[in-house]
Amino acid sequence: MTSVLHAHAASRASCRLVNGRTSTAPGQCKGPRRHGQTSWRLDAVKYPFASLIQQLKGTKESQSVQDEHYPETTGRPQPDCPIISCCGGGIFFFWELGVLLYLQKQFDLGGVQVRGASAGALLSTLVACDVDLEKALASATVRIRRVEAMERKLGLVGLAGQLVGDWLADLLPEDAAQRAHRRGLHIVVTEVPSFRLTTVKRFDSKQDLVQANLASTHIPFFTDGAPSYDYKGQPCIDGSLWDFVFADNSDYLKAEGRAVLVDYFKDDQLSTNRLDFIRLASPDEILSLVGFGYRYASRADEAGEFELALGRLRRSPLSRLVSGGFLPGFLFGSG
Numbered sequence: 001m002t003s004v005l006h007a008h009a010a011s012r013a014s015c016r017l018v019n020g021r022t023s024t025a026p027g028q029c030k031g032p033r034r035h036g037q038t039s040w041r042l043d044a045v046k047y048p049f050a051s052l053i054q055q056l057k058g059t060k061e062s063q064s065v066q067d068e069h070y071p072e073t074t075g076r077p078q079p080d081c082p083i084i085s086c087c088g089g090g091i092f093f094f095w096e097l098g099v100l101l102y103l104q105k106q107f108d109l110g111g112v113q114v115r116g117a118s119a120g121a122l123l124s125t126l127v128a129c130d131v132d133l134e135k136a137l138a139s140a141t142v143r144i145r146r147v148e149a150m151e152r153k154l155g156l157v158g159l160a161g162q163l164v165g166d167w168l169a170d171l172l173p174e175d176a177a178q179r180a181h182r183r184g185l186h187i188v189v190t191e192v193p194s195f196r197l198t199t200v201k202r203f204d205s206k207q208d209l210v211q212a213n214l215a216s217t218h219i220p221f222f223t224d225g226a227p228s229y230d231y232k233g234q235p236c237i238d239g240s241l242w243d244f245v246f247a248d249n250s251d252y253l254k255a256e257g258r259a260v261l262v263d264y265f266k267d268d269q270l271s272t273n274r275l276d277f278i279r280l281a282s283p284d285e286i287l288s289l290v291g292f293g294y295r296y297a298s299r300a301d302e303a304g305e306f307e308l309a310l311g312r313l314r315r316s317p318l319s320r321l322v323s324g325g326f327l328p329g330f331l332f333g334s335g
Contacts, residue, residue, distance in 0.1 A: 081184075082112045082309045084127070085253040086120030087263040088240020092272075093119035094137070094286045095264040098293025101133055103260075105320055106301060107313040115199075115253055117188035117239035120262065121216040122168065125209065128183035129176045136171055137290065141283045143167055161214060161224035168210050177203040188239035188252060189215045192228050197242060197250060200231075215239075260309050267296045 084103070086096050100123060103109060109127065116124030126136055143163055173179065180203050187200045189212070200216075203209040215231035216239040217223065228235035243249050249261060264270060270292050281289065300306065 082313065083255050083259040084109070084112050084114050084124075085249070085255065085259040085261050086114070086116040086123040086127075087249050087253060087261060087265075088118030088120055088238065088243050089264050090119055091281050091286075092264040092289065093122060094140075094281070094289040095267070095270065095293035095296075096120060096123050096262045097133055097137060098290040098295075099262050099297040100127060100293075101290070102294045102297035102301070103306070103310070104133070106315060107306070107310045108315055108319075109313065112310075112313070113184035113186075115186040115188070115255070115259070116216070117243065117250070117253060118217050119240075120253075121187045121213050121239060122164070123262070124185060124187070125168070125176075125180065125213055126171065128185040129172050129179045131171050131173075136167075137286075139167060139171060141286055144286075145283070159224075160222065161218070161229075164217060165210055165214055168213055169206070172206055172209065174206055176206040176209050180209055186252075187212045187216050188250065189231065189236040190239055190241045192235045192237055195241070197239070197252070199252060258309070260306060264293070267292060269296065 084100075086100075089096060096119065104127075114124040114128050116122070126133060143166075185201065185203075188197065189200060190197055200212045203212060211229075211231055214223075215229045215236035218226075218229035218237050220227045220237055223229070228237050230236075238244075243253075249263060253259060253261065264272075
C-alpha cells in the first residue's frame with residue numbers, strides 16, 4: 001500500500017484531448033465544471049416526464065420518510081444530533097471516503113447519525129460500524145486487482161455485487177447490526193415496481209446489514225445481471241435513482257437542511273463526465289479520487305461549511321494528531 005501511495009504522490013494526473021474536448025478519468029483533472037457538460041445526472045427541466053414523475057416521487061417519498069424521532073434507547077443518537085448523509089456516486093465512493101477521512105480527523109463523529117444511499121450507504125455503514133476507512137480502501141484496491149477487473153472488457157459488470165458483498169462482510173464486525181442501531185444508520189433503497197423511495201433502519205444481523213447495502217447499490221443488470229435485488233421479499237434497486245434523475249438529493253438525505261451532505265457533485269475542482277460513476281478506475285485513479293475528496297473537505301471546512309452542524313464536535317490539536325494516520329497527511333497536499 002505504501003509503495004502505491006508513494007508512486008501516486010510522484011505522479012500528476014493528466015487530461016487528454018479527444019475530438020476537441022477534454023476527456024478525463026474520474027478525478028484526474030482539476031478545473032471548473034461547465035454547465036450541462038460534466039453533470040452525470042439528468043436535467044429535470046428537460047426530462048420529458050419530469051413534472052409528472054416529480055409529483056409521484058414526492059407522494060411516495062412522503063409516505064416513506066417519516067419518524068425523525070427515535071425511541072429513548074441508550075447510546076442511540078438523539079433527534080437533534082448532527083447528521084452526515086453520504087450520497088450516491090458509484091466510483092465516487094472513493095471521493096466520499098476522502099471527505100470522511102478528513103471529517104474523522106477534524107471532528108469526533110462518534111455521536112453523529114449517518115445516512116446513505118447507493119455508494120453512500122456503503123460508506124455510512126463503514127462509519128456507523130467503526131471500520132477503519134484506510135483499511136477499507138486498501139481492501140477494495142486489492143480485491144479489484146484480484147479479480148483482474150481492469151483486464152476484463154466489461155470491467156465489473158456482473159461482478160460488482162459479489163465483490164461488494166464479500167468486501168463488506170469481511171470488513172464489518174460481528175456486532176455490526178447493533179453498532180448500526182446505536183448510530184441511527186439509515187439506508188435508502190428504491191422499491192420496484194412502484195419506484196417508492198424508502199429507508200431501512202432496523203437490521204436483524206450483520207448479514208442483514210450487508211444485504212440492505214446490496215439492495216441500495218443495485219444497478220439493474222450491471223451489478224449482477226439481475227434486474228433487481230430481493231431484500232426481505234421486496235425487489236429493490238439503487239437508492240439514488242431519483243437523485244440521478246432529478247439532479248438533486250432526496251429530501252430524506254437532506255433532512256430538512258440539517259444534514260452535512262457528502263456529495264462529489266459539489267466539488268468544483270473535480271471534472272467528471274455524466275456516466276463516470278459506473279466507470280472502472282485503476283488503483284491510482286482511486287487514490288486520486290480520495291485525494292480530491294480530502295482536499296474538498298479541507299476547503300469546505302476553511303469556508304465554515306461544517307461549523308454549524310459539526311463545530312461543537314471539533315477535535316483539539318492533540319486529538320487530531322493522535323487520530324490522524326499517514327494517509328490523510330499525504331492526501332492533504334495541494335493538487
